[in-house]
Amino acid sequence: MARGVKKLKVMTELLPQEQVDSFKAKAAVIAHPHELIVDLLRAIQSHHDWVPDDGVLLTAETLGVLPIEVEEVATFYDKIFRRAVGRRVIHVCDSICCWSIGAEMITEHLQKSLGIKLGETTADGVFTLLPTCCLGACGEAPAMMIGLTI
Amino acid sequence: MNAYPQVLFKNRRPGETVLLPEYEKSGGYQGLRKALKMSPGEVCALVKDSGLRGRGGAGFPTGIKWSFFPSSQPGDKYLVCNGDEMEPGTYKDRQLLLADPHQLLEGMAIAAYALQAPVGYIFLRYAYEDCSLRVERAVKEAIAAGYLGKNILGSGFDVELHVHRSAGRYILGEETSLLNGLEGGRPNPRSKPPFPAQRGLFGRPTNVNNVETLATVPHILAHGKVWFHNLALNPESAGTKLFGLSGHLNKPECFELPLGVTLREVVDEFGGGVRGGKKFKACLPGGASTPYLAAEHLDLMMDFDPLEEVDSRLGTAGVTVFDEDTCMVAVTRNLNQFFARESCGWCTPCRDGLATISWLLDRIEFGRGTEDDLTMLKDQVRNIKGRSFCALAEGAMGPVEALLRLFEDEIKDHIRKGCCPFKQ
Ligand SMILES: Cc1cc2nc3c(=O)[nH]c(=O)nc-3n(C[C@H](O)[C@H](O)[C@H](O)COP(=O)(O)O)c2cc1C
Ligand code: SF4
Ligand code: FES
Secondary structure, three states: OHHHHHHHHHHHHHOOHHHHHHHHHHHHHOOOHHHHHHHHHHHHHHHHOOOOHHHHHHHHHHHOOOHHHHHHHHOOOOOOOOOOOOOEEEEEEOOHHHHHOOHHHHHHHHHHHHOOOOOOEOOOOOEEEEEEOOOOOHHHOOOEEEOOEO | OOOOOOOOOOOOOOOOOOOHHHHHHOOOOHHHHHHHHOOHHHHHHHHHHHOOEOOOOOOOEHHHHHHOOOOOOOOOOEEEEEEOOOOOOOOHHHHHHHHOOHHHHHHHHHHHHHHOOOEEEEEEOHHHHHHHHHHHHHHHHHHHOOOOEOOHHHOOOOEEEEEEEOOOOHHHHOHHHHHHHHHOOOOOOOOOOOOOOOOOHHHOOEEEEEHHHHHHHHHHHHHOHHHHHHHOOOOOOOOEEEEEEEEOEOOOOEEEEEOOOEHHHHHHHHOOOEHHHOOEEEEEOOOOOOOOEEHHHOOOEOOHHHHHHOOOOOOOOEEEEEEOOOOHHHHHHHHHHHHHHHOOOOOHHHHHHHHHHHHHHHHHHOOOOOHHHHHHHHHHHHHHOOOOOOHHHHHHHHHHHHHHHHOHHHHHHHHHHOOOHHHO
16 A cells, blocks of 8 residues: 555656546557557656656556666657656767768867766766767758757 | 749748649649549559559559559558658758648649549658648638538548558668558568559558649649640659759759759759868769769769669759768768668568678778678679569668779778878
8 A cells, every 4th residue: 555655656757647647548449559658658657757767667568568668769759768868868960961061079079168078967966968970960960959959 | 033934832931831822823632533434444544644643652544553553443442651861961842731731632632533542641650740740731721611521512522531640660661661651560671562553551442642743733733734745854754743842052042953954063052062161972873772973974864764774863862962071881881880770670681781792881981991891892893783572672772783883993992092082
């Protein structure tokens, strides 16, 4: 009983109950509930910043699929974070157009001013700095994305 | 400034998105009205006769692809719009969706009718949240106006569109990987055959087209095949194309230009010439997987067949220009790092081969390369080509092969000098 209550609390930290219910309702009426896996992982991530193991379990339980089926999807995508990240993820483009216009210098500068290397999070847990491939903003190179904003 | 006819970009204004009333005023949804008065087969035939070729990179004739689709087969059939757009140097679909997204929806409604595939998915990459929001708003407007949803324009035909937001990885742009992504499976590619038209989404017949391809269809319906054909400067070709310029140019912007415009005109007139008054050295003509063009190619027509004749490809027409001071070994190294990182790891030639090429290019670029490395580089290319499970690794070989063909001297210079000659 006590464990059940704790579990529920942890789950609502991952995603508000209304959203869990709405995913459950959707999964119940569509023919292929797996198609909601990415949506649900993204919903958890936008609420909780990243997807811990419990997030994988919550996704599996909500959609009525196997945890391994969720995990093999979650680990494929580079924009689903299976490890803790800061509240703001900064993605710096290192693909060709940005590279040709000095992306390496921008990355250097960001690393220096944040005091972290690529792949790391600032000590206050605010920023994570990650490299990314082309963001589709090649005309405005060098490009970066903070959260979901290019 | 751009005196060429504007079709996809005719309503485009910086920082604004066209809403339904303005789209209608500019002739929007007239193509759909016309299509619904024709038979599905007639619509397919018109698109085939128009000469439209796929804008997603491969340039496959759209009408021919549609003619393979088993539209009369009973049961679920799907239409998918590929908006993954993750090939470096490619940003045209985003510009189109930000400017005037109803064109895509109208094109999808027409395609759904022509293929008798009433359920469609619009697959958009993670970074394109701005596009997703605008497309969703447009879908709502179109449903309210009766262009999408049940019984569109009183025709008795239903069209249901869903937006899928992805979560990264270039390989999702490969159509079978994309279908696995939509289904919520692990998105490695599938073997072909069976092709998506036979067994696609959820095992059902599925047609996949690029954003720009679908957005072009309404204009063909509205104005006809002769008009479309005459848009191109190349008499063998048809239509306009979005060119996304980037790299060492004064004006790295996105332009709608006729197919057949010369590379020189693209670079000098539209790109504003090479930055800092420097000379043009090379470019990627259509994204990271297309073999380089060099100065000797400046007077070529930017179009599918003319570029294939010089062992390159138009690809997505994302033109990335490099000036005379650029080291092409370093460029190729950056491109190959992208492909190696984005390899899905399914097959050995790609997973291990691209990593080996990265290692060899590192050695050469940083002055540790030998003649044996050059031999091994050529060997790797030979062994990867034609042996990978999907076209990602094949595409990755584009720039490496072109480096060997056009700039072998530059590689040898690195080896001889024991350093990058451009960093001296
Ligand atoms: C690795 C790889 C990535 C691709 N990425 C895209 C993409 O982002 N957008 C796209 O439309 N086509 C992409 N394609 C091509 C698609 O597989 C498919 O051919 C295309 O969507 C068909 O549309 P079209 O006939 O309208 O060009 C990619 C292909 C490969 C092999
Ligand atoms: S070629 Fe590369 S991306 Fe394609 S299946 Fe093989 S490993 Fe995956
Ligand atoms: S290469 Fe950086 S946004 Fe395209």
